[in-house]
Amino acid sequence: MPSTVIRGGTVVTHDLTYRADIRIENGRIAEIGPDLKGEETLDATGCYVMPGGIDPHTHLEMPFMGTYSSDDFESGTRAALAGGTTMVVDFVLPGQEQGLLDAMKVWHNKSGRAHCDYSYHMAVTWWGERVWDEMPLVIGEGITTFKHFMAYKGALMVNDDEMFASFTRLGELGATALVHAENGDVVAELQRKLLAEGNTGPEAHAYSRPPQVEGEATNRAIMIADMAGVPLYVVHVSCEEAHEAIRRARAQGKRVWGEPLIQHLILDESEYRHPDWDHAARRVMSPPFRDKRHQDSLWAGLQSGSLSVVATDHCAFTTEQKRFGRGDFTKIPNGTGGLEDRMPLLWTHGVNTGRLTPNEFVAVTSANVAKILGCYPRKGAIAVGADADLVVWDPERRKTISAATQQSAIDYNVFEGQEVTGLPRFVLTRGRLAVREGEMRPQEGWGEFVRREARGPVSRALTRWKDLTAPRPVERSGIPASGV
Ligand code: DUC
Ligand code: ZN
Ligand code: ZN
Ligand code: ZN
Numbered sequence: 001m002p003s004t005v006i007r008g009g010t011v012v013t014h015d016l017t018y019r020a021d022i023r024i025e026n027g028r029i030a031e032i033g034p035d036l037k038g039e040e041t042l043d044a045t046g047c048y049v050m051p052g053g054i055d056p057h058t059h060l061e062m063p064f065m066g067t068y069s070s071d072d073f074e075s076g077t078r079a080a081l082a083g084g085t086t087m088v089v090d091f092v093l094p095g096q097e098q099g100l101l102d103a104m105k106v107w108h109n110k111s112g113r114a115h116c117d118y119s120y121h122m123a124v125t126w127w128g129e130r131v132w133d134e135m136p137l138v139i140g141e142g143i144t145t146f147k148h149f150m151a152y153k154g155a156l157m158v159n160d161d162e163m164f165a166s167f168t169r170l171g172e173l174g175a176t177a178l179v180h181a182e183n184g185d186v187v188a189e190l191q192r193k194l195l196a197e198g199n200t201g202p203e204a205h206a207y208s209r210p211p212q213v214e215g216e217a218t219n220r221a222i223m224i225a226d227m228a229g230v231p232l233y234v235v236h237v238s239c240e241e242a243h244e245a246i247r248r249a250r251a252q253g254k255r256v257w258g259e260p261l262i263q264h265l266i267l268d269e270s271e272y273r274h275p276d277w278d279h280a281a282r283r284v285m286s287p288p289f290r291d292k293r294h295q296d297s298l299w300a301g302l303q304s305g306s307l308s309v310v311a312t313d314h315c316a317f318t319t320e321q322k323r324f325g326r327g328d329f330t331k332i333p334n335g336t337g338g339l340e341d342r343m344p345l346l347w348t349h350g351v352n353t354g355r356l357t358p359n360e361f362v363a364v365t366s367a368n369v370a371k372i373l374g375c376y377p378r379k380g381a382i383a384v385g386a387d388a389d390l391v392v393w394d395p396e397r398r399k400t401i402s403a404a405t406q407q408s409a410i411d412y413n414v415f416e417g418q419e420v421t422g423l424p425r426f427v428l429t430r431g432r433l434a435v436r437e438g439e440m441r442p443q444e445g446w447g448e449f450v451r452r453e454a455r456g457p458v459s460r461a462l463t464r465w466k467d468l469t470a471p472r473p474v475e476r477s478g479i480p481a482s483g484v
Helices: 073-082 100-111 129-140 160-173 184-196 203-207 211-228 240-251 262-266 269-273 277-282 292-304 319-325 342-351 358-373 460-469
Strands: 004-007 010-012 017-019 021-025 028-033 040-043 048-051 053-058 085-092 117-123 145-149 176-180 232-234 256-258 390-400 419-429 432-436
Touching: 010 358, 048 358, 053 073, 053 342, 053 358, 073 085, 073 419, 073 432, 085 100, 085 358, 085 419, 100 117, 100 129, 129 160, 145 160, 160 176, 160 211, 176 211, 184 203, 184 211, 203 269, 211 232, 211 240, 232 240, 240 256, 240 292, 262 292, 262 342, 269 277, 277 319, 292 358, 342 358, 342 390, 342 419
Parallel strands: 004 040, 010 048, 053 085, 085 117, 117 145, 145 176, 176 232, 232 256
Antiparallel strands: 004 021, 010 017, 021 028, 048 390, 390 419, 419 432
């Protein structure tokens, strides 16, 4: 590959802003400084040069609710690049009794068509000796984060005993646990009750998953992680109740991170009361969209640092697939898209409104993700030796989001009609120019699997737990002699 220089831009990382050119050689950043020369030049005048976005949460070609999500690694990573995202982290979902490594091979077969780099989380969808045995081997493959569904009873859900066993094993191995935190038993009961009362439409989806089911499960997962001594990452935090539990845990020194989605930051529950069934059903996802009180809480969390990253949970279904749930909201495939729109929407509603600085934007869309998930500074950084996954961001470039012009394979966009200001001028994936002023230059199969490091045994919670269980001197009254 010829050397490329990105000239005349302002470099923005999670902690620094400065004027410099960047020279790229063989897919990596070779030099940062003034007046650099290369065989090719990209003009970044008037633009910010930032680490490409990393979406920590996607479901591409995911088998779910009797179908497969419609964006696969081809269309999904093409959409990602169009919006300035240069890496996605998808979820390997083993079937019941299926080995983790066998399931990983299935995902490696799907991801061969990716246009940008990618990694996986491993889902723990059942518990047994084989899962226990294979966990270190999975970590050895560079997959160091393990997801647990506390909802989807009868399908993906794991119970507390399974979750505690899995968390304990992961804590011992220095890995990180992820949770989808909703109380699956309560959701199943509310679904049954709503259907029995004749509530069959998409609005009942939101009624069946109130903020309390998320707040309860988030708190429970945090406490179980504390007892197990494992760091915990809570996916798709959508409400104040869950955010409050995360804030409290972090203030107590626990290693807990929260991930809001761009959908929950921008869209609210009124979408489910839309008179058009298709409109409402297209927005059915779990957790559901919430009201303004919760949206304000999520924005405040990003501003204060109690919430760490912004993802999409990109899981796109066509209108035809959504119609599987006509007459029964529990059969509407859960999921919405957002891969192409996450960065421009967060810039528009975050940076342009003054809620986030450009550095904070880089932190929550890229650097924090890479640090928490164990691939920093290869990803998420602008530094000599880092992968040249870069976005040249034009803060003046505008568009109206529309399904008519999107990369995603589905027939609508939940953000249809929204105006965004702030879009990529250029997007580079390991030095390869994939987007030039809105024109796509995709290359199927260019993307590579990114191995990630395990965090190691860092949970302070484990130390506290050991302290608490150690024998302590007791005074006559039965009150411990020291400590609270
Ligand atoms: N929620 C969704 O809406 N879709 C995929 C899985 C999930 O947890
Ligand atoms: Zn989930
Ligand atoms: Zn509509
Ligand atoms: Zn998900």
